[in-house]
Amino acid sequence: MKKIIPAILTKDIAELRSKLTQIQKLTDWAQIDIMDGKFVQNISIGLEDVSLVKIPEGIFLEAHLMVENPASYFTQCQQANIKRVIFHIEMDSDIKNVLLKAKSFNFQKGLALNPETPVEKIIPYINDIDVALLMSVHPGFGGQTFILNTLDKIRSLKKLVPHLKIEVDGGVNIDNIKAISDAGADYFIVGSGLFEAEDSKKQFENLQMKIK
Ligand code: DX5
Numbered sequence: 564m565k566k567i568i569p570a571i572l573t574k575d576i577a578e579l580r581s582k583l584t585q586i587q588k589l590t591d592w593a594q595i596d597i598m599d600g601k602f603v604q605n606i607s608i609g610l611e612d613v614s615l616v617k618i619p620e621g622i623f624l625e626a627h628l629m630v631e632n633p634a635s636y637f638t639q640c641q642q643a644n645i646k647r648v649i650f651h652i653e654m655d656s657d658i659k660n661v662l663l664k665a666k667s668f669n670f671q672k673g674l675a676l677n678p679e680t681p682v683e684k685i686i687p688y689i690n691d692i693d694v695a696l697l698m699s700v701h702p703g704f705g706g707q708t709f710i711l712n713t714l715d716k717i718r719s720l721k722k723l724v725p726h727l728k729i730e731v732d733g734g735v736n737i738d739n740i741k742a743i744s745d746a747g748a749d750y751f752i753v754g755s756g757l758f759e760a761e762d763s764k765k766q767f768e769n770l771q772m773k774i775k
Contacts, residue, residue, distance in 0.1 A: 700733030
């Protein structure tokens with residue numbers, strides 16, 4: 564089943580609370596962007612602040628860890644009630660080891676690939692992950708433009724590993740979400756394309772209609 568996953572990129576605990584309130588009853592998953600200012604040139608809200616926020620009933624959180632050492636965040640992810648951790652294949656730690664550590668925390672696991680990273684790089688890990696996240700912008704900031712050749716990457720990955728769920732993240736909006744879905748994506752990470760609309764509930768429904 565295809566899913567829209569609202570992306571929350573913030574430094575502010577009040578904004579996190581407000582966005583989670585806006586999307587409750589709309590979705591069962593939300594993505595929190597975690598940035599360390601080293602792997603990407605931006606710093607987001609910390610997981611210790613995320614753990615202070617009451618998660619609305621029925622919402623599961625995934626953490627998109629745009630950080631150099633994702634394993635060092637797993638204890639805080641657990642305390643923040645994160646259910647799925649997604650970290651980048653481009654980080655320079657031992658991927659298999661980090662995946663093993665994530666398994667020991669009982670997290671669902673995902674690997675993120677930056678726009679310039681070929682999808683074939685994920686092959687050694689497909690039995691150890693639940694989702695692949697294809698970045699359709701260069702990570703670090705919301706409101707960027709969708710990189711068109713991501714559609715080819717989605718098609719190639721779906722052909723290579725048909726069973727693997729594909730998330731697409733960055734610049735997803737009402738105008739391109741159908742093409743992204745038709746290319747084979749399963750989960751759509753939407754930040755500004757949802758929250759910048761007048762009425763985010765209506766916008767969520769409009770986005771959902773496009774991927775039926
Ligand atoms: C970018 C983040 C994305 C971003 C999505 O580094 O990983 O999740 O917040 O925001 P939009 O949908 O505005 O591109």
